[in-house]
Amino acid sequence: MLDQSEGYTTADGRKIGAVVMEMKNITLRFGGVEAIKDISFDIREGEIRAIIGPNGAGKSSMLNVISGFYIPQEGQVFYKGAPRPPMKPFEVARQGIARTFQNIALFEGMSVLDNVMTGRLTHMKTGMFSQALWKGRAEAEETANREVAEKIIDFLEIQAIRKTPVARLPYGLKKRVELARALAAEPSLLLLDEPMAGMNVEEKEDMSRFILDVNDEFGTTIALIEHDMGVVMDLSDRVVVMDYGKKIGDGTPDEVRGNQAVIDAYLGVAHD
Amino acid sequence: MVETPVSGGDLTSIPALLHRNATQFGNAPAYREKEFGIWQSWTWAETREEIEALALGLIDLGVAEGDFIAVIGRNRPTLYWSMMAAQMCGAVPVPLYQDASAEEMAYTLGHCGARFVIAGDQEQVDKVIEVQRELPDFEQMIYLDPRGLRKYDHSKLHQYSHVQDAGRAKRDELSPEMARRIAKLGYDSTCVMLYTSGTTGKPKGVVLSNRNVIETSKSSSAFDDLRQSDDILAYLPMAWVGDFIFSVGQALWTGFCTNCPESAETMHVDLREIGPTYYFAPPRVFENQLTNVMIRMEDAGKFKQRMFHHFMAHARKVGPAILDGKSVSFMDRLKYRLGEFMVYGPLKNTLGFSRVRVGYTAGEAIGPEIFDFYRSLGINLKQLYGQTEATVFITAQPDGEVRSDTVGVKCPGVELKIAENGEVFYRSPGVFVEYYKNAESTADTKDSEGWVATGDAGFIEEDTGHLRIIDRAKDVGKMASGAMFAPKYVENKLKFFPNILEAVVFGNGRDECTAFINIDLTAVGNWAERNNIGYASYQELAQHPQVLATIKGHVEEVNASVAQDEMLSSCQVHRFVVLHKQLDADDGELTRTQKVRRRIIEEKYSDIIAALYDGSDQVSTTTEVTYEDGRKGAISATLLIQTAQTSAAVHKMAAE
Numbered sequence: 038m039l040d041q042s043e044g045y046t047t048a049d050g051r052k053i054g055a056v057v058m059e060m061k062n063i064t065l066r067f068g069g070v071e072a073i074k075d076i077s078f079d080i081r082e083g084e085i086r087a088i089i090g091p092n093g094a095g096k097s098s099m100l101n102v103i104s105g106f107y108i109p110q111e112g113q114v115f116y117k118g119a120p121r122p123p124m125k126p127f128e129v130a131r132q133g134i135a136r137t138f139q140n141i142a143l144f145e146g147m148s149v150l151d152n153v154m155t156g157r158l159t160h161m162k163t164g165m166f167s168q169a170l171w172k173g174r175a176e177a178e179e180t181a182n183r184e185v186a187e188k189i190i191d192f193l194e195i196q197a198i199r200k201t202p203v204a205r206l207p208y209g210l211k212k213r214v215e216l217a218r219a220l221a222a223e224p225s226l227l228l229l230d231e232p233m234a235g236m237n238v239e240e241k242e243d244m245s246r247f248i249l250d251v252n253d254e255f256g257t258t259i260a261l262i263e264h265d266m267g268v269v270m271d272l273s274d275r276v277v278v279m280d281y282g283k284k285i286g287d288g289t290p291d292e293v294r295g296n297q298a299v300i301d302a303y304l305g306v307a308h309d
Numbered sequence: 310m311v312e313t314p315v316s317g318g319d320l321t322s323i324p325a326l327l328h329r330n331a332t333q334f335g336n337a338p339a340y341r342e343k344e345f346g347i348w349q350s351w352t353w354a355e356t357r358e359e360i361e362a363l364a365l366g367l368i369d370l371g372v373a374e375g376d377f378i379a380v381i382g383r384n385r386p387t388l389y390w391s392m393m394a395a396q397m398c399g400a401v402p403v404p405l406y407q408d409a410s411a412e413e414m415a416y417t418l419g420h421c422g423a424r425f426v427i428a429g430d431q432e433q434v435d436k437v438i439e440v441q442r443e444l445p446d447f448e449q450m451i452y453l454d455p456r457g458l459r460k461y462d463h464s465k466l467h468q469y470s471h472v473q474d475a476g477r478a479k480r481d482e483l484s485p486e487m488a489r490r491i492a493k494l495g496y497d498s499t500c501v502m503l504y505t506s507g508t509t510g511k512p513k514g515v516v517l518s519n520r521n522v523i524e525t526s527k528s529s530s531a532f533d534d535l536r537q538s539d540d541i542l543a544y545l546p547m548a549w550v551g552d553f554i555f556s557v558g559q560a561l562w563t564g565f566c567t568n569c570p571e572s573a574e575t576m577h578v579d580l581r582e583i584g585p586t587y588y589f590a591p592p593r594v595f596e597n598q599l600t601n602v603m604i605r606m607e608d609a610g611k612f613k614q615r616m617f618h619h620f621m622a623h624a625r626k627v628g629p630a631i632l633d634g635k636s637v638s639f640m641d642r643l644k645y646r647l648g649e650f651m652v653y654g655p656l657k658n659t660l661g662f663s664r665v666r667v668g669y670t671a672g673e674a675i676g677p678e679i680f681d682f683y684r685s686l687g688i689n690l691k692q693l694y695g696q697t698e699a700t701v702f703i704t705a706q707p708d709g710e711v712r713s714d715t716v717g718v719k720c721p722g723v724e725l726k727i728a729e730n731g732e733v734f735y736r737s738p739g740v741f742v743e744y745y746k747n748a749e750s751t752a753d754t755k756d757s758e759g760w761v762a763t764g765d766a767g768f769i770e771e772d773t774g775h776l777r778i779i780d781r782a783k784d785v786g787k788m789a790s791g792a793m794f795a796p797k798y799v800e801n802k803l804k805f806f807p808n809i810l811e812a813v814v815f816g817n818g819r820d821e822c823t824a825f826i827n828i829d830l831t832a833v834g835n836w837a838e839r840n841n842i843g844y845a846s847y848q849e850l851a852q853h854p855q856v857l858a859t860i861k862g863h864v865e866e867v868n869a870s871v872a873q874d875e876m877l878s879s880c881q882v883h884r885f886v887v888l889h890k891q892l893d894a895d896d897g898e899l900t901r902t903q904k905v906r907r908r909i910i911e912e913k914y915s916d917i918i919a920a921l922y923d924g925s926d927q928v929s930t931t932t933e934v935t936y937e938d939g940r941k942g943a944i945s946a947t948l949l950i951q952t953a954q955t956s957a958a959v960h961k962m963a964a965e
Contacts, residue, residue: 049460150346183346187347188345190345191345196571196572196574197572197574197575197578200578239936242938250457253457253460254459
């Protein structure tokens with residue numbers, strides 16, 4: 038029943054693979070409020086998939102369903118072909134899903150490097166005692182993980198703040214550190230919750246470049262929620278548009294741009 | 310020209326020096342670069358192998374003798390190696406400023422007809438691709454960092470490591486060809502071509518021979534007793550002659566180690582970690598560091614502040630004398646030792662200057678307070694005077710004869726003379742061969758006997774032999790009254806205040822002088838923060854009444870000091886504005902080496918200058934700005950024009 042078709046090729050020549058995650062008829066309620074109503078869409082391997090919509094459309098709820106944080110009352114989530122059971126956050130992380138948050142959730146008192154290293158936790162096998170004693174395998178493991186962390190620090194160009202406590206950083210950089218921590222987990226699916234909210238034009242451009250580079254360098258599948266229409270249209274391969282919890286559009290940026298329902302949702306409808 | 314015999318065999322080219330170092334100090338570190346948080350290092354023997362592999366790869370790609378190879382990027386060992394590999398192929402390396410815009414790059418690349426470009430990263434590759442249609446000679450490009458370049462058309466594009474691999478694979482086949490090309494190199498072969506920053510007009514390509522570079526490196530290394538064990542930090546633009554001489558010329562001559570920072574932003578941390586023994590920085594860097602120290606001291610506890618100020622006062626009193634080896638009383642020495650332990654040592658460590666044995670500043674005048682601050686800490690900071698056409702060195706200050714108001718005595722092998730109009734001329738083994746494809750300018754600058762015009766006006770002090778520079782010769786003018794007008798003299802005095810980043814003084818042919826002033830955002834911003842003064846933008850802070858009052862105070866102090874100078878007392882600033890934007894190289898207002906381009910500023914801000922002279926209180930203006938990515942925007946502002954007190958000129962008693 039899962040669509041395993043071959044995928045497609047993007048305008049800039051990237052090969053997009055099979056479906057990695059599929060949402061089937063998802064409905065999510067908070068008491069009497071239906072945040073998401075019967076939504077279905079899929080995310081394919083290697084693509085940048087955006088979820089957009091006006092305020093209160095249910096975008097963040099949708100991302101939380103994808104990340105496994107919310108369990109929908111109706112419908113089913115398929116991950117890599119199999120229905121996904123309810124999971125604890127660390128189980129989600131082990132499955133290769135990492136995310137960033139709209140309201141930055143970093144360890145403020147720790148340095149940037151330490152924060153990025155926490156992203157490596159799922160890859161550490163040695164126990165608390167051997168790590169505390171700093172002997173044998175624990176030492177080698179830390180070195181290997183530090184190397185991964187340093188490569189990501191280099192990739193996101195945050196070398197200059199490596200040892201700076203996160204609390205002292207400006208907002209734009211914190212966002213980048215959060216992305217670094219998510220990347221440190223070497224995810225196969227990366228979820229970004231409004232990565233560019235509250236940024237100025239230059240910061241947005243930097244962040245867009247990093248998102249494209251991550252996708253290009255590591256082949257990471259990216260699902261992102263974003264407010265800024267311009268950014269979304271430039272970045273993503275396919276876009277899901279939500280309004281009042283319903284899906285009102287799904288397709289390439291060009292298709293979505295020409296979709297009357299989307300135009301109405303964003304610009305309002307004239308009443309006769 | 311007569312061939313000068315060289316000591317120690319046949320060291321008349323860069324590859325020959327590299328070969329000597331790889332044989333003589335094979336296991337000593339030659340280059341280090343911080344990457345992934347760790348200092349990676351290469352010995353001289355490894356360096357030679359890396360460079361040879363690249364040179365073979367370049368020959369394989371089709372590099373011919375006499376080709377120009379442009380090198381663009383931040384300071385990285387691989388880019389220094391690229392320049393040396395070019396020389397091994399008999400080609401000429403042309404390092405370019407990495408922050409140059411695509412159009413600027415199109416000019417230089419087109420002018421030298423570079424067939425090959427070695428670029429640091431995607432940013433540089435993009436710029437070259439953008440303008441490649443204007444470059445008929447351009448053929449292939451090599452890049453270092455593959456990031457973001459995977460999807461590019463690779464028919465003209467090669468990864469650095471792949472070129473090296475190809476070279477290694479064909480080592481046996483191509484080595485004889487490379488050896489043949491190296492054997493042809495001598496003192497008269499071209500070593501490098503460097504484009505001048507161009508305060509006026511288009512950049513000019515200065516051709517420097519191996520003789521220029523090696524002779525200069527040799528004599529300057531001896532002058533400062535540079536050693537094989539020295540360490541330098543390479544962080545200044547690679548296209549600048551100084552960096553080429555320090556990181557390639559002197560590094561190869563003495564065999565010391567060149568360290569490259571991780572990125573431009575980490576420079577200060579890397580400086581601390583390396584602790585160079587030989588250090589160069591333009592005055593601006595020293596100013597910024599001092600400003601930062603002072604700002605951080607303001608935030609320190611009461612006890613620390615008192616201790617700092619107490620010992621710094623003592624250091625200012627006896628520090629320079631101790632450094633110059635003059636006699637200082639035992640008690641003062643003892644107290645200085647204590648200060649070294651309590652304040653100077655930790656401070657030097659924080660600044661990364663603990664090991665500096667020889668430090669230089671040049672390019673602009675340095676404020677006496679700034680200069681004395683570093684010297685009083687026991688850092689042997691000196692001044693030198695030089696230019697690209699001289700392969701850097703014209704004059705330098707010998708140890709023990711250091712002052713803030715001179716640029717030192719002539720370097721070994723240099724001859725100096727002062728023309729009637731005050732312009733300084735020199736002749737030395739470092740004098741450049743020619744401006745590439747510009748015989749006319751070459752003839753204008755260098756006469757048949759080899760004397761080169763510096764373009765600077767100055768004089769030699771009779772008793773000490775030290776050279777003092779007043780201003781650019783072409784900027785020195787006359788005011789309407791006939792009095793001498795030397796804008797830089799006044800601007801430098803203004804810039805010595807931490808609150809003032811840049812100043813431009815006008816007055817040539819006028820009745821009185823006026824000025825543009827840029828505030829220093831770090832210093833003024835910190836002041837605003839401590840005094841709870843809110844501001845939304847640079848523009849708003851610049852026009853804040855209290856800021857204007859402070860700047861006015863500075864201008865009046867400068868006027869009082871200018872009035873003391875009988876020759877230049879007419880250069881006092883009567884009216885000034887604090888500009889709404891920083892003068893910027895991207896807008897063409899400064900050169901890439903951060904020097905003011907007067908003509909362009911005069912044209913661009915003609916409305917503000919007019920207002921300075923017509924007596925109005927304020928002026929509304931709109932200025933076009935260029936963002937880093939080349940897009941343009943506009944800033945509009947209303948600027949308040951300030952009037953400053955001037956002081957009565959001091960006349961010599963005898964003259965009356």
